[in-house]
Amino acid sequence: MKKIIKNGTIATAADTYQADILIENEKIAMIGKDLPAEGAEIIDAKGAYIFPGGIDPHTHLDMPFGGTTTKDDYETGTIAAAYGGTTTIIDFCLTEKGVPLKKAIETWHEKANEKAAIDYGFHLMISEINDDVLAELPSIIDNEGISSFKVFMAYKNVFQADDATLYRTLLQAKELGALVMVHAENGDVIDYLTKQALAEGNTDPIYHALTRPPELEGEATGRAAKLTEMANGHLYVVHVTCEDAVEKITEARNKGVDIWGETCPQYLVLDQSYLEKPHFEGSKYVWSPPLRDKKNQEVLWNALKMGQLQTIGSDQCSFDFKGQKELGREDFTKIPNGGPTIEDRMSILFSEGVMKERITLNQFVDVTSTRAAKLFGLFPKKGTIAVGSDADIVIFDPKVERAISADTHHMAVDYNAFEGMEITGEPVSVLSRGQFVIKDKQFVGEAGKGQFLKRAKYNAALKPDTGKKLTV
Numbered sequence: 001m002k003k004i005i006k007n008g009t010i011a012t013a014a015d016t017y018q019a020d021i022l023i024e025n026e027k028i029a030m031i032g033k034d035l036p037a038e039g040a041e042i043i044d045a046k047g048a049y050i051f052p053g054g055i056d057p058h059t060h061l062d063m064p065f066g067g068t069t070t071k072d073d074y075e076t077g078t079i080a081a082a083y084g085g086t087t088t089i090i091d092f093c094l095t096e097k098g099v100p101l102k103k104a105i106e107t108w109h110e111k112a113n114e115k116a117a118i119d120y121g122f123h124l125m126i127s128e129i130n131d132d133v134l135a136e137l138p139s140i141i142d143n144e145g146i147s148s149f150k151v152f153m154a155y156k157n158v159f160q161a162d163d164a165t166l167y168r169t170l171l172q173a174k175e176l177g178a179l180v181m182v183h184a185e186n187g188d189v190i191d192y193l194t195k196q197a198l199a200e201g202n203t204d205p206i207y208h209a210l211t212r213p214p215e216l217e218g219e220a221t222g223r224a225a226k227l228t229e230m231a232n233g234h235l236y237v238v239h240v241t242c243e244d245a246v247e248k249i250t251e252a253r254n255k256g257v258d259i260w261g262e263t264c265p266q267y268l269v270l271d272q273s274y275l276e277k278p279h280f281e282g283s284k285y286v287w288s289p290p291l292r293d294k295k296n297q298e299v300l301w302n303a304l305k306m307g308q309l310q311t312i313g314s315d316q317c318s319f320d321f322k323g324q325k326e327l328g329r330e331d332f333t334k335i336p337n338g339g340p341t342i343e344d345r346m347s348i349l350f351s352e353g354v355m356k357e358r359i360t361l362n363q364f365v366d367v368t369s370t371r372a373a374k375l376f377g378l379f380p381k382k383g384t385i386a387v388g389s390d391a392d393i394v395i396f397d398p399k400v401e402r403a404i405s406a407d408t409h410h411m412a413v414d415y416n417a418f419e420g421m422e423i424t425g426e427p428v429s430v431l432s433r434g435q436f437v438i439k440d441k442q443f444v445g446e447a448g449k450g451q452f453l454k455r456a457k458y459n460a461a462l463k464p465d466t467g468k469k470l471t472v
Protein backbone atom coordinates (compact mmCIF):
# COMPACT_ATOMS: atom_id res chain seq x y z
CA MET A 1 0.00 0.00 0.00
CA LYS A 2 1.83 3.09 -1.28
CA LYS A 3 0.66 6.67 -1.40
CA ILE A 4 2.40 9.81 -2.63
CA ILE A 5 1.30 13.25 -1.49
CA LYS A 6 2.39 15.64 -4.22
CA ASN A 7 2.71 19.39 -4.70
CA GLY A 8 2.06 20.43 -1.10
CA THR A 9 4.07 22.67 1.23
CA ILE A 10 5.37 20.70 4.19
CA ALA A 11 5.48 22.58 7.49
CA THR A 12 7.12 21.10 10.58
CA ALA A 13 8.11 22.75 13.86
CA ALA A 14 11.46 23.58 12.24
CA ASP A 15 10.98 24.03 8.49
CA THR A 16 8.64 25.01 5.67
CA TYR A 17 9.47 23.55 2.26
CA GLN A 18 8.10 22.06 -0.95
CA ALA A 19 8.47 18.31 -1.27
CA ASP A 20 6.48 15.18 -1.92
CA ILE A 21 5.94 12.42 0.62
CA LEU A 22 5.97 8.68 -0.06
CA ILE A 23 3.96 6.64 2.40
CA GLU A 24 4.47 2.91 2.60
CA ASN A 25 2.12 0.99 4.85
CA GLU A 26 1.90 3.00 8.07
CA LYS A 27 5.10 5.04 7.77
CA ILE A 28 6.66 7.91 5.89
CA ALA A 29 9.16 6.15 3.61
CA MET A 30 10.67 9.01 1.60
CA ILE A 31 10.49 12.80 1.34
CA GLY A 32 11.71 14.60 -1.78
CA LYS A 33 11.10 15.19 -5.48
CA ASP A 34 10.47 12.61 -8.21
CA LEU A 35 9.67 9.84 -5.78
CA PRO A 36 9.14 6.31 -7.21
CA ALA A 37 5.46 6.46 -8.10
CA GLU A 38 4.90 2.95 -9.41
CA GLY A 39 1.85 1.39 -7.84
CA ALA A 40 1.22 4.39 -5.63
CA GLU A 41 -2.04 6.24 -5.08
CA ILE A 42 -1.30 9.87 -5.94
CA ILE A 43 -2.79 12.56 -3.71
CA ASP A 44 -2.59 16.07 -5.11
CA ALA A 45 -2.05 18.64 -2.35
CA LYS A 46 -1.51 21.69 -4.57
CA GLY A 47 -2.05 24.89 -2.63
CA ALA A 48 -2.25 23.03 0.68
CA TYR A 49 -0.03 22.81 3.70
CA ILE A 50 1.08 19.39 4.91
CA PHE A 51 1.29 19.25 8.71
CA PRO A 52 2.12 16.39 11.06
CA GLY A 53 -1.13 15.15 12.59
CA GLY A 54 -2.16 17.20 15.59
CA ILE A 55 -1.55 15.88 19.08
CA ASP A 56 -4.11 16.92 21.66
CA PRO A 57 -2.51 16.26 25.05
CA HIS A 58 -5.61 17.12 27.09
CA THR A 59 -8.97 15.43 26.54
CA HIS A 60 -11.77 14.03 28.68
CA LEU A 61 -13.87 11.55 26.71
CA ASP A 62 -16.60 9.43 28.30
CA MET A 63 -15.76 10.99 31.67
CA PRO A 64 -18.11 11.04 34.64
CA PHE A 65 -18.40 14.46 36.29
CA GLY A 66 -20.87 15.90 38.79
CA GLY A 67 -23.48 13.14 38.41
CA THR A 68 -23.41 13.12 34.62
CA THR A 69 -21.02 11.96 31.86
CA THR A 70 -19.41 13.89 29.02
CA LYS A 71 -21.52 13.76 25.89
CA ASP A 72 -18.65 12.84 23.59
CA ASP A 73 -17.26 9.35 24.01
CA TYR A 74 -14.23 7.81 22.33
CA GLU A 75 -16.11 7.34 19.08
CA THR A 76 -17.68 10.76 18.56
CA GLY A 77 -14.77 12.53 20.24
CA THR A 78 -12.01 10.97 18.15
CA ILE A 79 -13.98 11.34 14.90
CA ALA A 80 -14.48 15.05 15.66
CA ALA A 81 -10.79 15.31 16.52
CA ALA A 82 -9.87 13.79 13.15
CA TYR A 83 -12.10 16.28 11.30
CA GLY A 84 -10.10 18.98 13.05
CA GLY A 85 -6.71 17.53 12.05
CA THR A 86 -5.85 15.77 15.30
CA THR A 87 -4.54 12.22 14.92
CA THR A 88 -3.47 11.53 18.51
CA ILE A 89 -5.10 12.35 21.81
CA ILE A 90 -3.92 11.79 25.35
CA ASP A 91 -6.90 11.38 27.65
CA PHE A 92 -7.05 11.56 31.44
CA CYS A 93 -7.69 8.28 33.23
CA LEU A 94 -9.42 9.07 36.51
CA THR A 95 -8.64 7.05 39.63
CA GLU A 96 -10.39 6.58 42.94
CA LYS A 97 -8.79 6.48 46.36
CA GLY A 98 -8.37 2.91 47.56
CA VAL A 99 -8.88 1.39 44.12
CA PRO A 100 -5.84 -0.14 42.36
CA LEU A 101 -4.49 2.09 39.58
CA LYS A 102 -4.48 -0.90 37.25
CA LYS A 103 -8.24 -1.22 37.65
CA ALA A 104 -8.80 2.42 36.66
CA ILE A 105 -6.63 1.91 33.59
CA GLU A 106 -8.65 -1.17 32.59
CA THR A 107 -11.84 0.89 32.85
CA TRP A 108 -10.34 3.50 30.52
CA HIS A 109 -9.22 0.85 28.02
CA GLU A 110 -12.80 -0.43 27.93
CA LYS A 111 -14.04 3.06 27.08
CA ALA A 112 -11.57 3.40 24.18
CA ASN A 113 -11.31 -0.14 22.76
CA GLU A 114 -13.36 -0.58 19.60
CA LYS A 115 -14.36 3.08 19.67
CA ALA A 116 -11.29 5.23 19.03
CA ALA A 117 -10.85 6.22 15.39
CA ILE A 118 -7.37 7.71 15.98
CA ASP A 119 -4.43 6.73 18.20
CA TYR A 120 -4.56 7.55 21.88
CA GLY A 121 -2.66 7.40 25.13
CA PHE A 122 -3.59 7.98 28.76
CA HIS A 123 -2.38 10.22 31.57
CA LEU A 124 -3.06 8.83 35.02
CA MET A 125 -4.62 10.88 37.81
CA ILE A 126 -2.91 10.56 41.20
CA SER A 127 -5.30 11.23 44.08
CA GLU A 128 -3.25 9.80 46.92
CA ILE A 129 0.25 8.55 47.63
CA ASN A 130 0.55 5.54 49.91
CA ASP A 131 2.49 2.28 49.94
CA ASP A 132 0.09 0.61 47.51
CA VAL A 133 0.30 3.46 45.01
CA LEU A 134 4.09 3.68 45.32
CA ALA A 135 4.39 -0.05 44.69
CA GLU A 136 2.21 0.17 41.59
CA LEU A 137 3.75 3.21 39.90
CA PRO A 138 6.83 1.57 38.30
CA SER A 139 4.67 -0.90 36.36
CA ILE A 140 2.33 1.90 35.25
CA ILE A 141 5.25 3.42 33.37
CA ASP A 142 7.09 0.27 32.29
CA ASN A 143 4.18 -2.03 31.49
CA GLU A 144 1.17 0.20 30.93
CA GLY A 145 3.10 2.82 28.94
CA ILE A 146 1.70 5.74 30.93
CA SER A 147 4.48 8.24 31.67
CA SER A 148 2.54 11.25 32.93
CA PHE A 149 0.63 11.72 36.18
CA LYS A 150 -2.00 14.36 36.88
CA VAL A 151 -2.52 15.98 40.27
CA PHE A 152 -5.44 18.32 41.03
CA MET A 153 -4.88 21.28 43.38
CA ALA A 154 -8.58 22.20 43.02
CA TYR A 155 -12.02 20.51 43.21
CA LYS A 156 -12.02 20.17 46.99
CA ASN A 157 -13.60 16.92 48.24
CA VAL A 158 -13.69 15.57 44.67
CA PHE A 159 -10.35 15.35 42.88
CA GLN A 160 -8.16 17.65 45.00
CA ALA A 161 -4.92 16.24 46.42
CA ASP A 162 -3.01 17.92 49.22
CA ASP A 163 0.37 19.60 48.76
CA ALA A 164 2.29 16.69 50.27
CA THR A 165 0.73 14.38 47.68
CA LEU A 166 1.83 16.72 44.91
CA TYR A 167 5.32 16.95 46.37
CA ARG A 168 5.69 13.19 46.79
CA THR A 169 4.34 12.62 43.27
CA LEU A 170 6.98 15.02 41.93
CA LEU A 171 9.73 13.14 43.78
CA GLN A 172 8.50 9.73 42.71
CA ALA A 173 7.86 10.72 39.10
CA LYS A 174 11.36 12.12 38.78
CA GLU A 175 12.76 8.85 40.10
CA LEU A 176 10.72 6.79 37.65
CA GLY A 177 10.91 9.02 34.56
CA ALA A 178 7.42 10.54 34.41
CA LEU A 179 6.12 14.06 33.89
CA VAL A 180 3.76 15.45 36.55
CA MET A 181 0.80 17.48 35.30
CA VAL A 182 -1.03 19.84 37.57
CA HIS A 183 -4.40 21.59 37.60
CA ALA A 184 -3.24 24.71 39.42
CA GLU A 185 -5.96 26.57 41.29
CA ASN A 186 -6.22 27.05 45.05
CA GLY A 187 -9.11 24.67 45.80
CA ASP A 188 -9.44 25.55 49.49
CA VAL A 189 -9.99 29.26 48.93
CA ILE A 190 -12.27 28.57 45.93
CA ASP A 191 -14.34 26.32 48.20
CA TYR A 192 -14.69 29.15 50.74
CA LEU A 193 -15.58 31.79 48.13
CA THR A 194 -18.10 29.46 46.50
CA LYS A 195 -19.95 28.76 49.74
CA GLN A 196 -19.99 32.47 50.52
CA ALA A 197 -21.45 33.33 47.09
CA LEU A 198 -24.23 30.74 47.45
CA ALA A 199 -25.00 31.92 50.99
CA GLU A 200 -25.50 35.41 49.57
CA GLY A 201 -27.89 34.04 46.94
CA ASN A 202 -25.46 34.51 44.05
CA THR A 203 -26.25 31.47 41.89
CA ASP A 204 -25.72 32.66 38.27
CA PRO A 205 -22.99 31.24 36.00
CA ILE A 206 -20.85 34.40 36.29
CA TYR A 207 -20.21 33.54 39.95
CA HIS A 208 -18.31 30.50 38.74
CA ALA A 209 -15.67 32.92 37.43
CA LEU A 210 -15.93 35.40 40.30
CA THR A 211 -15.26 32.70 42.91
CA ARG A 212 -12.15 31.46 41.06
CA PRO A 213 -10.16 34.69 40.46
CA PRO A 214 -6.86 34.66 38.54
CA GLU A 215 -4.90 35.29 41.74
CA LEU A 216 -5.82 31.79 42.91
CA GLU A 217 -4.49 30.27 39.70
CA GLY A 218 -1.31 32.33 40.02
CA GLU A 219 -0.87 31.34 43.66
CA ALA A 220 -1.30 27.62 42.98
CA THR A 221 0.96 27.77 39.91
CA GLY A 222 3.66 29.46 41.98
CA ARG A 223 3.26 26.88 44.75
CA ALA A 224 3.51 23.98 42.30
CA ALA A 225 6.56 25.58 40.66
CA LYS A 226 8.27 25.97 44.04
CA LEU A 227 7.56 22.36 44.99
CA THR A 228 8.97 21.28 41.61
CA GLU A 229 12.10 23.31 42.28
CA MET A 230 12.49 21.69 45.73
CA ALA A 231 11.94 18.20 44.29
CA ASN A 232 14.18 18.96 41.30
CA GLY A 233 11.26 17.45 39.39
CA HIS A 234 9.40 17.90 36.10
CA LEU A 235 6.09 19.75 35.87
CA TYR A 236 3.53 20.49 33.16
CA VAL A 237 0.85 23.03 34.07
CA VAL A 238 -2.39 22.29 32.20
CA HIS A 239 -4.81 24.96 30.93
CA VAL A 240 -2.96 28.18 31.88
CA THR A 241 -5.41 31.08 31.52
CA CYS A 242 -3.90 34.28 32.86
CA GLU A 243 -1.02 36.64 33.40
CA ASP A 244 -0.74 35.67 37.09
CA ALA A 245 0.09 32.08 36.13
CA VAL A 246 2.30 32.90 33.13
CA GLU A 247 4.40 35.09 35.43
CA LYS A 248 5.00 32.21 37.85
CA ILE A 249 5.93 29.79 35.06
CA THR A 250 8.27 32.34 33.49
CA GLU A 251 9.93 33.12 36.81
CA ALA A 252 10.56 29.42 37.46
CA ARG A 253 11.80 28.71 33.93
CA ASN A 254 14.21 31.63 34.18
CA LYS A 255 15.68 29.89 37.22
CA GLY A 256 16.02 26.64 35.30
CA VAL A 257 13.10 24.81 36.89
CA ASP A 258 11.80 22.12 34.52
CA ILE A 259 8.28 23.47 34.09
CA TRP A 260 6.06 23.63 31.00
CA GLY A 261 2.75 25.36 30.34
CA GLU A 262 -0.27 24.54 28.21
CA THR A 263 -3.12 26.82 27.24
CA CYS A 264 -6.36 26.11 25.34
CA PRO A 265 -8.17 27.75 22.40
CA GLN A 266 -11.02 29.01 24.60
CA TYR A 267 -8.68 31.14 26.74
CA LEU A 268 -7.14 32.65 23.60
CA VAL A 269 -10.39 33.79 21.97
CA LEU A 270 -13.19 33.90 24.58
CA ASP A 271 -13.42 35.94 27.77
CA GLN A 272 -15.24 36.20 31.07
CA SER A 273 -18.09 38.32 29.68
CA TYR A 274 -19.45 35.17 27.95
CA LEU A 275 -20.52 33.87 31.36
CA GLU A 276 -22.94 36.79 31.62
CA LYS A 277 -24.97 35.77 28.55
CA PRO A 278 -28.70 35.80 29.32
CA HIS A 279 -31.11 32.83 29.59
CA PHE A 280 -28.48 30.74 31.34
CA GLU A 281 -26.40 30.64 28.11
CA GLY A 282 -23.45 31.67 30.28
CA SER A 283 -23.33 28.06 31.50
CA LYS A 284 -21.97 27.01 28.08
CA TYR A 285 -18.79 28.90 28.96
CA VAL A 286 -18.13 27.38 32.38
CA TRP A 287 -14.62 25.99 32.41
CA SER A 288 -12.21 25.53 35.31
CA PRO A 289 -10.14 27.61 35.44
CA PRO A 290 -12.70 30.10 34.13
CA LEU A 291 -12.52 32.36 31.10
CA ARG A 292 -10.66 35.54 32.09
CA ASP A 293 -10.71 39.25 31.48
CA LYS A 294 -9.94 39.91 27.79
CA LYS A 295 -6.55 41.50 28.52
CA ASN A 296 -5.16 38.04 29.28
CA GLN A 297 -5.64 36.88 25.68
CA GLU A 298 -2.69 38.86 24.33
CA VAL A 299 -0.59 37.74 27.32
CA LEU A 300 -1.25 34.11 26.38
CA TRP A 301 -0.57 34.65 22.67
CA ASN A 302 2.66 36.40 23.52
CA ALA A 303 3.63 33.60 25.90
CA LEU A 304 3.16 31.07 23.08
CA LYS A 305 5.21 33.23 20.75
CA MET A 306 8.03 33.70 23.24
CA GLY A 307 8.04 30.08 24.42
CA GLN A 308 6.82 30.68 27.98
CA LEU A 309 3.87 28.39 27.15
CA GLN A 310 4.59 25.49 24.85
CA THR A 311 1.47 23.49 24.02
CA ILE A 312 -2.23 23.74 23.15
CA GLY A 313 -4.59 21.22 24.68
CA SER A 314 -8.30 21.33 23.94
CA ASP A 315 -9.42 20.29 27.43
CA GLN A 316 -12.30 18.71 25.52
CA CYS A 317 -14.97 17.96 28.12
CA SER A 318 -18.36 18.32 26.50
CA PHE A 319 -21.82 18.48 28.03
CA ASP A 320 -25.09 19.32 26.30
CA PHE A 321 -26.66 22.63 27.18
CA LYS A 322 -30.05 20.89 27.46
CA GLY A 323 -30.21 18.48 30.34
CA GLN A 324 -26.54 18.67 31.37
CA LYS A 325 -25.36 22.29 31.72
CA GLU A 326 -28.94 22.92 32.87
CA LEU A 327 -28.29 20.90 36.02
CA GLY A 328 -26.89 24.16 37.40
CA ARG A 329 -29.81 26.50 36.65
CA GLU A 330 -30.42 27.16 40.32
CA ASP A 331 -26.80 26.81 41.48
CA PHE A 332 -23.68 27.54 39.40
CA THR A 333 -21.68 24.91 41.32
CA LYS A 334 -23.87 22.22 39.72
CA ILE A 335 -23.02 23.25 36.15
CA PRO A 336 -20.77 20.51 34.69
CA ASN A 337 -17.40 22.14 33.93
CA GLY A 338 -16.01 22.06 30.43
CA GLY A 339 -16.83 22.46 26.77
CA PRO A 340 -16.55 21.01 23.27
CA THR A 341 -13.19 22.06 21.80
CA ILE A 342 -11.49 18.96 20.36
CA GLU A 343 -12.58 19.67 16.79
CA ASP A 344 -11.68 23.34 16.45
CA ARG A 345 -8.40 23.39 18.40
CA MET A 346 -6.08 23.46 15.38
CA SER A 347 -8.21 25.59 13.09
CA ILE A 348 -8.56 28.31 15.73
CA LEU A 349 -4.82 28.28 16.36
CA PHE A 350 -4.13 28.51 12.64
CA SER A 351 -6.66 31.24 11.94
CA GLU A 352 -6.21 33.39 15.03
CA GLY A 353 -2.52 32.59 15.47
CA VAL A 354 -0.80 32.16 12.09
CA MET A 355 -3.13 34.22 9.91
CA LYS A 356 -3.11 37.10 12.40
CA GLU A 357 0.68 36.82 12.72
CA ARG A 358 0.69 36.20 16.45
CA ILE A 359 2.71 32.99 16.00
CA THR A 360 4.62 31.62 13.01
CA LEU A 361 3.56 28.63 10.92
CA ASN A 362 6.34 26.54 12.49
CA GLN A 363 5.31 27.60 16.00
CA PHE A 364 1.76 26.53 15.13
CA VAL A 365 3.03 23.03 14.32
CA ASP A 366 5.14 22.98 17.46
CA VAL A 367 2.36 23.99 19.87
CA THR A 368 -0.36 21.85 18.30
CA SER A 369 1.72 18.72 17.72
CA THR A 370 5.50 18.45 17.99
CA ARG A 371 6.06 19.73 21.53
CA ALA A 372 3.42 17.47 22.99
CA ALA A 373 5.01 14.49 21.20
CA LYS A 374 8.35 15.36 22.79
CA LEU A 375 7.05 16.00 26.30
CA PHE A 376 4.83 12.92 26.37
CA GLY A 377 7.20 10.29 24.98
CA LEU A 378 5.80 9.99 21.45
CA PHE A 379 8.55 11.66 19.41
CA PRO A 380 9.63 10.94 16.64
CA LYS A 381 6.97 8.27 16.03
CA LYS A 382 4.42 11.08 16.26
CA GLY A 383 4.63 14.87 15.99
CA THR A 384 6.74 15.38 12.90
CA ILE A 385 7.09 14.67 9.20
CA ALA A 386 10.22 12.61 8.85
CA VAL A 387 11.30 9.34 7.27
CA GLY A 388 10.37 6.54 9.65
CA SER A 389 7.68 8.51 11.48
CA ASP A 390 4.08 7.35 11.46
CA ALA A 391 2.26 8.72 8.43
CA ASP A 392 -0.08 10.86 10.54
CA ILE A 393 -0.63 13.73 8.13
CA VAL A 394 -2.97 16.68 7.70
CA ILE A 395 -3.56 18.19 4.28
CA PHE A 396 -4.72 21.67 5.18
CA ASP A 397 -6.37 24.29 2.97
CA PRO A 398 -5.10 27.63 4.35
CA LYS A 399 -7.46 29.78 2.25
CA VAL A 400 -10.99 28.49 2.79
CA GLU A 401 -13.15 30.79 4.90
CA ARG A 402 -15.89 29.40 7.08
CA ALA A 403 -17.82 29.95 10.29
CA ILE A 404 -17.70 27.51 13.20
CA SER A 405 -21.13 26.18 14.11
CA ALA A 406 -22.89 23.40 15.98
CA ASP A 407 -24.89 22.91 12.75
CA THR A 408 -21.81 21.62 10.97
CA HIS A 409 -19.51 20.30 13.71
CA HIS A 410 -19.09 16.58 14.38
CA MET A 411 -19.06 16.55 18.16
CA ALA A 412 -22.12 15.01 19.83
CA VAL A 413 -23.05 18.14 21.80
CA ASP A 414 -25.92 20.54 21.14
CA TYR A 415 -23.86 23.76 21.02
CA ASN A 416 -20.46 25.04 19.96
CA ALA A 417 -18.62 27.45 22.25
CA PHE A 418 -17.16 29.20 19.20
CA GLU A 419 -20.52 29.50 17.39
CA GLY A 420 -20.39 31.98 14.52
CA MET A 421 -16.65 32.61 14.73
CA GLU A 422 -15.29 33.37 11.24
CA ILE A 423 -12.05 31.53 10.59
CA THR A 424 -9.67 30.85 7.74
CA GLY A 425 -8.30 27.38 7.00
CA GLU A 426 -9.56 23.83 7.35
CA PRO A 427 -8.19 20.27 7.10
CA VAL A 428 -9.19 18.71 3.76
CA SER A 429 -7.82 15.22 4.29
CA VAL A 430 -6.25 13.54 7.31
CA LEU A 431 -4.25 10.32 7.42
CA SER A 432 -3.65 8.18 10.47
CA ARG A 433 -0.78 5.72 10.06
CA GLY A 434 -1.04 5.96 6.28
CA GLN A 435 -4.81 5.46 6.06
CA PHE A 436 -7.31 8.19 5.31
CA VAL A 437 -9.53 8.97 8.26
CA ILE A 438 -10.81 12.16 6.63
CA LYS A 439 -10.89 12.33 2.83
CA ASP A 440 -12.15 15.48 1.12
CA LYS A 441 -13.77 16.59 4.40
CA GLN A 442 -15.64 13.31 4.92
CA PHE A 443 -14.92 10.75 7.62
CA VAL A 444 -13.79 7.54 5.96
CA GLY A 445 -12.10 5.95 8.98
CA GLU A 446 -13.43 3.38 11.34
CA ALA A 447 -14.19 3.39 15.04
CA GLY A 448 -11.82 0.97 16.74
CA LYS A 449 -8.95 1.49 14.29
CA GLY A 450 -7.14 3.78 16.73
CA GLN A 451 -4.32 2.12 18.65
CA PHE A 452 -3.33 2.60 22.26
CA LEU A 453 0.10 4.21 22.47
CA LYS A 454 2.51 2.99 25.09
CA ARG A 455 4.60 6.08 25.66
CA ALA A 456 8.30 6.39 26.48
CA LYS A 457 9.60 7.85 29.74
CA TYR A 458 9.91 11.61 30.14
CA ASN A 459 13.04 12.95 28.47
CA ALA A 460 14.70 15.11 31.14
CA ALA A 461 17.05 16.56 28.51
CA LEU A 462 14.15 18.83 27.45
CA LYS A 463 14.84 21.28 30.32
CA PRO A 464 14.21 25.00 29.62
CA ASP A 465 17.00 27.19 28.32
CA THR A 466 18.02 29.44 31.22
CA GLY A 467 20.15 31.59 28.93
CA LYS A 468 16.93 33.19 27.65
CA LYS A 469 15.53 35.31 30.52
CA LEU A 470 12.03 36.48 29.75
CA THR A 471 9.52 38.83 31.29
CA VAL A 472 5.75 38.80 30.95
Ligand SMILES: [Zn+2]
Nearest residue numbers: 058060315317
Ligand atom coordinates in the same frame (compact mmCIF):
# COMPACT_ATOMS: atom_id res chain seq x y z
ZN1 LIG B 1 -9.02 18.98 31.84
